[in-house]
Amino acid sequence: MVPLYWYVLLSAALFTIGVVGVLSRRNVFIVLMSIELMLNAANINMVAFSHYLQNLTGQIFVIFIITVAAAEAAVALAIIILLARNRGSVHVDEFNLMKG
Amino acid sequence: MLHKAIFIYFAAVCIGSALLMITRRNPVHSVLFMLLLFFHIAGLFVLLNAEFLAAVQLIVYAGAILILYLFVVMLLNVDRESAAPRANRYWPWLTLFGLLISAEISFLVLRGSFPADAGQQPMTLAVGSVRDLGIELYTKYLVPFEIASVILLVGLVGAVMLAKKIKD
Numbered sequence: 060m061v062p063l064y065w066y067v068l069l070s071a072a073l074f075t076i077g078v079v080g081v082l083s084r085r086n087v088f089i090v091l092m093s094i095e096l097m098l099n100a101a102n103i104n105m106v107a108f109s110h111y112l113q114n115l116t117g118q119i120f121v122i123f124i125i126t127v128a129a130a131e132a133a134v135a136l137a138i139i140i141l142l143a144r145n146r147g148s149v150h151v152d153e154f155n156l157m158k159g
Numbered sequence: 160m161l162h163k164a165i166f167i168y169f170a171a172v173c174i175g176s177a178l179l180m181i182t183r184r185n186p187v188h189s190v191l192f193m194l195l196l197f198f199h200i201a202g203l204f205v206l207l208n209a210e211f212l213a214a215v216q217l218i219v220y221a222g223a224i225l226i227l228y229l230f231v232v233m234l235l236n237v238d239r240e241s242a243a244p245r246a247n248r249y250w251p252w253l254t255l256f257g258l259l260i261s262a263e264i265s266f267l268v269l270r271g272s273f274p275a276d277a278g279q280q281p282m283t284l285a286v287g288s289v290r291d292l293g294i295e296l297y298t299k300y301l302v303p304f305e306i307a308s309v310i311l312l313v314g315l316v317g318a319v320m321l322a323k324k325i326k327d
Contacts, residue, residue, distance in 0.1 A: 080181035130314030
């Protein structure tokens, strides 16, 4: 069998790649997909622990995470369409309407 | 042994396609690498006896969410400025930061005391079977399940309201 910590290490690596993608890319699509990648890393962790603890709660939580990810993708893509229509760009460093 | 070999294959493809996903210039290529990643994560779920979640991963993530991304990427046609830099100017520092976090998590995991033999025990209950998952979801987690449906409704209404063209 595969040791539990292999899954934890894989999940940590994928999460870190997602963090770097969110922080460093300019294209807003890739920023959003990196967020999905981080959610998936958490899912791998949950399913691995659910398997090793012989407890289904982790898998239930993965279902809820997928639900929230779907809703988030729908709303975020609508916001991107609005931004691209109003500002004519999809680069996150050009969105400075709120002077943050 | 076979399990380990299969795991290493899935993990290597996952990490490789994730790295390619965050480095490609064209977002369409990124979406396709993400698709590859989701297929291999579904494979990992099968390896962990979570067949229902593997199916949900393929149907919802690969089939619905990624197609939505691909649809919007192609709709907006953002391939105009292909000469613009793809990352912001802090990216070397952020990559270093990522490697640092990764090393730190790996260090903590490797010196922690995860039970290395926990997977050796025989499967007592059929973890991952759709029947058990459904019983758990519709009895113990009924209220969160209903809240999830409200979240989906909010996402639907929000997306329609936001993307609607406002006439003035």
